[in-house]
Amino acid sequence: MFWTVTQSLLNGLGTTIQIFLWTLVLSLPLGLLFAFASRSRWKPLRLLMQLVVWIVRGTPLMLQLIIIFYGPGLWLGHNIWSGGEAGRLTATIVAFSFNYACYFSVIFRGGIESVPAGQREAGQVLGMTRSQIFFRVTLLQMVKRVVPPMSNEIITLVKDTSLARIIAAYELTFAGYSFMKSDGITWPLFYTGVFYLLFVGILTLLFNYIERRLDYFR
Amino acid sequence: MAILEVKNIGKHFGSTRVLEDVSFSLEEGSALAIIGSSGSGKTTLLRCLNFLETPDSGSISVRGRLLFDASAEAAEREKNLRRKRLHFGMVFQSFNLFPQYTALENVTLAERLLAGEQPDFKQRRKEILDEIDRHGRELLAQMGLSERTEHYPHQLSGGQQQRVAIARALALKPDILCFDEPTSALDPELTGEVLKVIRSLADQRTTMIIVTHEMAFARDVADQIIFMDEGVIVEQGAPGDVIDNPKEERTRQFLTRYTQSSRL
Numbered sequence: 001m002f003w004t005v006t007q008s009l010l011n012g013l014g015t016t017i018q019i020f021l022w023t024l025v026l027s028l029p030l031g032l033l034f035a036f037a038s039r040s041r042w043k044p045l046r047l048l049m050q051l052v053v054w055i056v057r058g059t060p061l062m063l064q065l066i067i068i069f070y071g072p073g074l075w076l077g078h079n080i081w082s083g084g085e086a087g088r089l090t091a092t093i094v095a096f097s098f099n100y101a102c103y104f105s106v107i108f109r110g111g112i113e114s115v116p117a118g119q120r121e122a123g124q125v126l127g128m129t130r131s132q133i134f135f136r137v138t139l140l141q142m143v144k145r146v147v148p149p150m151s152n153e154i155i156t157l158v159k160d161t162s163l164a165r166i167i168a169a170y171e172l173t174f175a176g177y178s179f180m181k182s183d184g185i186t187w188p189l190f191y192t193g194v195f196y197l198l199f200v201g202i203l204t205l206l207f208n209y210i211e212r213r214l215d216y217f218r
Numbered sequence: 219m220a221i222l223e224v225k226n227i228g229k230h231f232g233s234t235r236v237l238e239d240v241s242f243s244l245e246e247g248s249a250l251a252i253i254g255s256s257g258s259g260k261t262t263l264l265r266c267l268n269f270l271e272t273p274d275s276g277s278i279s280v281r282g283r284l285l286f287d288a289s290a291e292a293a294e295r296e297k298n299l300r301r302k303r304l305h306f307g308m309v310f311q312s313f314n315l316f317p318q319y320t321a322l323e324n325v326t327l328a329e330r331l332l333a334g335e336q337p338d339f340k341q342r343r344k345e346i347l348d349e350i351d352r353h354g355r356e357l358l359a360q361m362g363l364s365e366r367t368e369h370y371p372h373q374l375s376g377g378q379q380q381r382v383a384i385a386r387a388l389a390l391k392p393d394i395l396c397f398d399e400p401t402s403a404l405d406p407e408l409t410g411e412v413l414k415v416i417r418s419l420a421d422q423r424t425t426m427i428i429v430t431h432e433m434a435f436a437r438d439v440a441d442q443i444i445f446m447d448e449g450v451i452v453e454q455g456a457p458g459d460v461i462d463n464p465k466e467e468r469t470r471q472f473l474t475r476y477t478q479s480s481r482l
Contacts, residue, residue, distance in 0.1 A: 118314035125268050125308040126328035126390065127300045136327065140318045217317040218372040 005179060005188045012175030013195055015085075019092050019161045019171065024154070026097035031104025038109055049105070056102040061095070062163045068095040069167040088169040092161075100157060107149045111142035144214040151207040155200050172196070219282060221246040221425055222394055227276035228288075229262055229449075236262045237273070237449045244394065244442070247423035251430055251440035251457075255472060259449040260429040261311075264396045267427070268308045269299055280305045280393055307392035311399040313379045315371040321382045322367040325389050326354040332390070357385040361415055377408035381415055395419070397428040433476055437461045445469045 038049040056064070069091040073079040081087035115138050123133035162173035176192030179185055220243035229237040237259045244250050252260045265271040267278060269286070272295070278286040285302045286295065315324050329350045333339055339346060358367050361381040371379050380400055387395055397416065401409040413435050419426065420439045430436050436443060436457065443460040445453045445468075453466045464470045 116314075118310060118312055119316065121270055122308075122310065122314035122316070123328075124270065125303055125306065126386070127304045128328060128331060129300065132331055136331070137316055144318075217370050 001185075005191060008175045008178070009172060009188070009192060009195055012170055012172040012192075013199075015089065015164075015170055016158075016161045016172040016199075018089060019096060019164060019169075020158060022093040023096040023100055023157060023161075026093065027100035027104055030097060030101035032108055034101055034105030035108035035112060038105060039112070053102045053106065056099055057106075061099050061160060062166050064099060065092065065095045065163060065167060085170060088164070088167050091167065092164040092169050096157070096160070100153070103153055104150070107146050107153065108142065110149075111146040112138060114145050115141045140214075144217075147207065147211055147214065151203070154207075155203060158199050158203065159196060220244055221281055223277075223279040223282075224267070225277045225279075227263065227266060227273045227278070229259075229266060229271060229273050235449050237266070240276070240446075240449075240451055242444060242451065242454060244425065244427065246425055248441040249420045249424075249426045249428065249439055250442045250444065251428045251436035252444045252446060253430065253433065253436055253472075254446035254452075255475075257448075258446040260446050261398055263446070264308070264398050264427065264429055267394075267396060268306045269303050270308075304390055305393045307387035307390065307395040309380070309383050309387050309395070309397045309400050311402050313371070313376075313383045313403070315379055315383055315386070317371050320368050320370055321358060321363060321374065321385075322351070322354050324371070324382055325357055325386045326350050328386075329353070329389050354385070354389060357388055358382070361385050362411070375408060376404045377411045380404065380412045384412075384415060384419075393425060395424055395426045397426065397430070399429055399431060401430070401432060433461065433473070445472065447472065 034049060034053070037045050038053070040046050040049075069081065069088070072081070079087070081091045119137050119141065120133055123137045128136065161171055164171050165174040165177070168174075172192055172195055176188045179188040222244040224243065225241050227237055227240040228235075240259075240263060242250070252263065254260050262271060266273045273286070273288050275288045276286075277284060277288065285305065288295075316327065319327060330347065333346050333350060336346070355364070355367060358364060361384060363378060363381055363385070366374060366378060366382075369378075371382070374382065384400075400416065401412050404412065409432070413432065416426070416428065417435075417439050428436065428440065438457075440457055443454065443457050444451055445460055445464070445466075447468050453460050453464060453469045459465075460469065461473065464473060
């Protein structure tokens with residue numbers, strides 16, 4: 001039984017890791033883009049960003065996931081997500097990426113604004129372009145400042161992947177839960193918890209490493 | 219002919235007048251010190267010269283070339299702004315060194331970025347970068363920081379950081395080097411080393427504008443003094459005139475207040 005459970009959980013973990021990694025890969029740049037948009041000199045764009053962030057942060061991710069997965073099928077008459085597990089996964093990743101990009105954008109904006117104006121001015125008087133100033137001067141200082149709040153969000157993301165169960169994506173929590181339903185045993189639930197703990201444990205070590213790597217400057 | 223010609227500069231922040239009708243000129247190889255109490259507009263004037271603020275009126279010319287004209291169209295003013303900035307170097311009160319770069323990297327960063335825009339950069343990459351590196355080390359040596367090239371800003375004292383900032387400003391060989399209260403953020407025992415460096419630059423006939431509260435230093439180093447109050451130039455001339463024999467009542471009052479407070 002132990003091996004059956006382990007195999008199922010590893011299977012679920014595979015899906016969880018896919019959701020996690022794809023969401024990160026997509027939401028980090030998207031979040032940076034949103035952060036720029038929310039600092040735009042063009043007011044309509046700023047207001048639009050505020051509205052989007054308000055809606056996305058103000059409603060449950062689970063609700064967003066349900067709407068994104070079932071909505072197109074009901075409105076258009078045909079499902080835009082390909083059938084089966086792949087479609088569920090894609091819908092999950094789209095919903096998660098957009099949701100997390102909004103949270104990240106607020107953290108990034110705070111990080112950018114916490115870099116003193118004098119840094120940008122020093123770049124300007126040295127004849128640097130706006131993008132040179134961002135990539136050569138601001139970015140790394142911003143990254144250093146956002147590592148602690150980002151580690152919080154990213155750890156939350158690991159556990160939020162369990163929400164994908166609502167559209168029947170076979171992820172880690174779904175896998176553990178299914179044994180309770182079919183066999184009436186509870187220990188797989190705790191075993192599932194251990195998987196999450198290990199996952200988050202590894203991430204914590206990684207964040208500590210990044211923080212130490214950025215410790216060389218203040 | 220004067221290297222710098224500033225004519226009728228005016229600047230408002232909202233309804234507050236910060237500068238009005240500021241005009242002066244500067245000869246190549248001479249040092250100008252701007253004195254005055256806090257809020258008199260000295261710093262804003264320097265920031266206008268470095269295009270960190272846009273004046274509402276007036277014009278700025280360097281070597282007879284018009285760099286800024288408030289009456290021109292915005293697009294015209296923005297054109298080549300980056301290049302125009304390079305006529306001026308700026309040393310900030312709070313240093314503003316880039317914390318993630320070593321002293322040497324701080325000095326060479328801008329020069330490396332500009333070199334990357336040269337058409338022949340790809341072929342001569344190594345040669346050009348070596349030359350920039352050598353130039354950076356030379357500047358730091360000139361600042362007495364040969365032993366500190368690989369240090370990060372937080373590992374340096376305030377005086378050392380400010381000297382790195384001076385080397386950084388010199389790296390692009392500006393026509394005019396501006397100092398915005400370069401010693402105001404320093405502990406008193408560290409001001410000496412920075413003033414010494416500025417003095418040696420003056421001895422080498424570097425064209426400079428120094429906004430400062432160090433009156434004795436200004437009299438000593440500057441060829442020309444401007445006293446500002448409430449956004450206007452009240453008095454300008456040789457240090458012997460402005461500081462020792464001020465004509466204007468406001469200058470006298472400022473200097474009296476200054477000598478009293480420095481005696482305390």
